[in-house]
Amino acid sequence: MNRIDRPLLDAHIVAERGDLLLQVAIQVEQGEMVAIMGPNGAGKTSLLYALFGWLPIRSGWILLDGQTLDAPGEERPVPPYRRNLGMVFDDGLLFPHMSVEQNLRFGSNTKSLDSDLADLLELTPLLSRPIQELSAGQRQRVALARTLASNPMMVFLDEPLSSLDPSARAHARDLIKAAFDSHLAGGLLVTHDPADAFALADRVMVLENGEVSQFNSLNVLSTQPATPWIANLIGWNFFLGFARNGTVVLANGSEIATSDSALQGETTVAINPGSVSLFLEAPGGSPRNSWYCQVSDIQFVGDIARVSLTGGIKIHADVTKSAAAELGLRKDVAVWASVKATEVIVQEVEG
Amino acid sequence: MNETMSPMRKTREPTVHRAYAIFLLCACVLLGSCRTSEGVFTVFVASSMTEFINIMLPELAAEFPDVQVQVNIAGSGTLVNQIAEGATADAVLLAGASQMDRLQSDTAFQPPVSIARNTLTVVVSSETHREVNTISDLQNSGLQGAICVRGAPCGALALEFSETTNLDLSGTTREPNVKSVLAKVLRGEVDYGFVYRSDARLAASEVRTIDLEGLDLLTTSYSVALANSDEISLSFLEILTGRKAAMTLEDLGFLKP
Amino acid sequence: MRTRLPRRVRIVALLVIALVATPLISLLLRVPWARIPSILRQEFVTDALVLSLTSSVLAAFIALFLGIPVAILLSRLDGLFASVTRAVMMLPMVLPPVVGGAALLFAFGRRGTLGSALEDASGVVLPYSLGGVVLANAFVAMPFVVLTIEGSLRGLDSRFELAAASLGANEFRTMIKVVLPMVRSSVIAAGVLAWARALGEFGATITFAGNIPGKTQTLPLAVFVAMETDQEAALAMSLVLILVSLGVLLTMRDRWWPAR
Known part of the structure; x- marks a missing residue:
């Protein structure tokens, strides 16, 4: 297969979570960042969990760079920890019983810390600090660095900026952009903020009630919104x-x-x-x-x-x-x- | 909450009132049940006398149909402790002279009347793999024995025997009373136990009794003491010292006083 | 700042504290202080003290070691099976310890279901040995471990496990490096509770492990026996029990109930 033609992520998912029925087809190209937007409860986070194997899928398939992660009925699903996917949570979810450095080293195979990464995310002076002493912005940077240090092929960002105040957001966005460009083959970014999508994403997928209501570039979304919700929010x-x-x-x-x-x-x-x-x-x-x-x-x-x-x-x-x-x-x-x-x-x- | 509670707030606290009411009710029931009641005759009985007292009590009940008889069965040492700490008993039937001495010195009971004696014997579990017949067999390190605690007359006798014969009983488990020693032998949890002859006879079909030389020379005595000399107490004493009691004691394996 | 304590609550609480303290103070009033040194030098007393400390600490560790996997399992389960299993695991806490001891005898006693096979196979006899004391103590202490740790595991944000998985940690590593350290304070609390329960254990021990001075006679058993022969010795040993327990509870107070 020609490597250039192959999408980084190719998934077709049917899954259930509570009352929500999630039916999503998604393809992410090599080097692409896709923003996932949608109203609360639309299934954005559930989609990430399903791709991760945290939420079992009922049917469909998940291929990452041509490798089958899950295809019910055909193969046993690859366990989450072997999927080579990274995840950054909205509240960082740093391990509170570890220092910054211990958090960063948790997922990396090497004993030594990637000092370039720490420098890139401006964490070098914080390494020995306990997590409790960090500000929200610092935590989020540590969370991102921790994920990147484990060398995932692709990273999922679940509202990574929502806990930051507006003044810190722009800076954090730039850091994510820089880290993404230097470390990753692709990513998914769940966000509520069109500015995040504008700054970071190549395309936007809008989920409403478990289904994709539009998946296109931001420009198309703002000129031709498919639903009132998109018109309201993405149409900026x-x-x-x-x-x-x-x-x-x-x-x-x-x-x-x-x-x-x-x-x-x-x-x-x-x-x-x-x-x-x-x-x-x-x-x-x-x-x-x-x-x-x-x-x-x-x-x-x-x-x-x-x-x-x-x-x-x-x-x-x-x-x-x-x-x-x-x-x-x-x-x-x-x-x-x-x-x-x-x-x-x-x-x-x-x- | 503070002192200037509005009437609205007060009417909204039925749960608190209900909780108070339930608490008071419980307290009343509790206090009521603690009071010593009239028309009850309480007897404290050493556990080795369990069968004997169960046979004799109907006699007392026949004479005093209106009186409720309560029996408290425990090791003699425990019984004396309970009385010393304020438990009320109308009559006490104890094993061992030393416990009766403690009772006499600590409390205002009347002088005791001796009704029987007992001696120890060794019972061997039917599930024991080894041959056990003599003192030296008991010394076998693979065997587990049981005796009464030192505070119980059965334990004191066993330890006295061990001193005179140099039989090492230090590895034996010390049970609170003789019934517990016998039960452990019956269940096969221990290989042998020092129990009263009377208890060994009760279980004769299920355990083997061995006679150790000199063990039957050590005896303990059973005696009754009364708290007061009312009609029922005297009748009780009369029943326990009567002919039927003597015959029953002999049947159960006790010796004459 | 908090609202002021209602006066009724304060009065009742103080009364109850006084009610609990009275028996302990009364016991202290009876302690034969002058005789204490000679009493505590007696062999059966030192034996019992050493045995009690050894067996209770061992039992607490065993209860922790065995109880943690059960707590983890139960924290992941819901439904009838989980409820029944949890109820069974809690039984030793509710049952009279004597019943627990008897049940242990039927299982691990010389004629017990497993005990006879164990004796035939290895010659090991659990009753009437230190192992028996530890087993009896761990048996009654385990529910405290399961209850305490399961509670805090259920309170833990399960996304931390996802975070660990996203960093490539397998389930076991996640458990050891993330989940258990995050409930560390309740693991310590569980250990202290288990130890306290084991130290005071009487019924299951005397039923299952017997009462052999110097071998299985723990301090509570020695107190029980001495109550009938030498009450002053019993009081002196009770004093030791009270002081040891109080000392440990005070040292562990911050770890037990994490400071606000």
């Missing part, structure tokens, strides 16, 4: 730009004003489409973020109309169906799009 607008004194300049020259006047340098910007207001005439007063745009597309998802705009800025706006009707929105209609500076969420890109 993301921009990459350069901030000067609180105003972010995008590559096409558009400017987005933020509420942080001290903001400088390379920045990601996230705007909830629900925060984008549409007007037929230029809005009164002086909202700094107003752009003259044309409607390029309208998708109706439930009661929401997702309006894609081009022109002054490429942005999506979510309005109610009735509002869309009142404004007479259809393709090529010209509208003013406006966003309050306080609704603009920014994150500086590190180094």
Whole structure:
């Protein structure tokens, strides 16, 4: 078999957990990070457990780099500890009776510690500390390093950033990205935060009620959301730009004003489409973020109309169906799009 | 909770009240059951006298149908301890002169009346593989023996015998009373035991009795002491010293006083 | 800070403490202090003390060693089988120790189900030996081990096992390096409870292992025997038991009930 053609992970799973029936087909390419998103109770963590062998699968198959991990009816499942999969939990789940170094060495085959890894995740000064003395961010870094030190082929990250405060998240994201690039062949990232998916993942799989409702690039998800839930959560607008004194300049020259006047340098910007207001005439007063745009597309998802705009800025706006009707929105209609500076969420890109 | 409880709060605590009520009820029952009741005649009996007292008690019951007779059976040392610590007995039937002496010195019982004597014998378990007939056979290190604790007359006699004959009994298990020694022999848990002749006779069909020279010269005496001289106590004494009692004792293997 | 203790609770608690303390204090009042040195120098007393300490410590370790696998098994099981097994494992705690001793005799006694086979095969006779004392003590102490450790194993987040598996640790390594160390405080508590139960054990010991001075006569047995011959000696030995137990419970207090 040609190595390039073979996906890193190829799984087709039917499993049960409580009332939930999980039916998922997933393929992860070599070197790819897939984000898994979905409402609470949709089966995101259950999917990871099933891939791990922690939750027995009823039928289907799990292949990792061509090796069968589980295929009910054909072979005995490979036990979890021999699957060559790593897992980072939302709360780190460090072993509380060990020091940082002991945690890091738990899974590695070698006696010595991978000092490059410790350096990469900024853990070298913490090695002799007991776990109880670490901050949430430090714990999460130790958890990631512990998993990477055991040399898994692929790693599952279960909301690895949810316990961190927003200021620590961006930094942690960069560390994950760096570690992923240098150590791993692929990964799955369960997250609630579209920004995580935007920063780390190549594709996003959305699970709802145990089934895949959409599996595609973030761009497709935001322009063509398959379900209202996706429209609500994944449909955020993301921009990459350069901030000067609180105003972010995008590559096409558009400017987005933020509420942080001290903001400088390379920045990601996230705007909830629900925060984008549409007007037929230029809005009164002086909202700094107003752009003259044309409607390029309208998708109706439930009661929401997702309006894609081009022109002054490429942005999506979510309005109610009735509002869309009142404004007479259809393709090529010209509208003013406006966003309050306080609704603009920014994150500086590190180094 | 504090002193300024609102009426609402008070009405919401029936469980607490119920718990108090149950506790008080238990306390009353407990206290009531501890009081010494009228119309009960309590006899403390050494365990080697179990069969004898079971035969004789109906006589007392026939004379005093309204009186409930309670029997407390234990090793003599235990019985004397119980009385010394405040247990009430109307009559005491003990084995061994020393325990009776302790009773007399510690409490206000009347002078004892001797009713029988007993002597020790050795019983051998039918399940023992080895041949056991003589003192030197008992010394065989592979054998496990049982005797009474030193505090019980049966134990004191066995140890006295061991001193006079240089028979080493240090590896024997010390049972609280003679019935327990016999039971261990009967179950085959030990190879031999020093028990009273009367007990050996009771179990004659299931164990083998061997006669060791000089063992029958050591005897212990049984005596009765009364706490007071009311009608029923005197009748009890009369029954135990009567002709039927003497015959019963002889049948059971006891010696004359 | 906590809410103030209700006065009723405080009064009842103090009364109960006084009620428990009274018999112990009364015992202390009767102790023949002047005679203690000579009593404790008697051979049967020192023998009993050494035997009690040896057998109770051995029994506690054996109960731990054997009880931990059972606790692990039970913590993983639910349903009727688990309930029945748990009830059976708890029986020695509820039964009168004499019944436990008798049951041990029927199993390991010279005429017992396993005991006779054991004697035929190896010549080992458990009753009336130190092994018998330890077995009887471990038998009654085991439920405390199972109960204590199973409880905290059930409280443990099972994802720690998944975390260990994700790091390549097999089930046994996970158990030894992760699970048991994480319930370390209750393992220690279980050991202390088992030891305390074994030290005070009387009924099962006298029934199964007999009462041979210097061999199977533990301190509680010696106290029982001395109550009928030399009450002052019994009191002196009781004092020793109280002091040893109190000393250990006080030293272990922080490990037993982890400080808040």
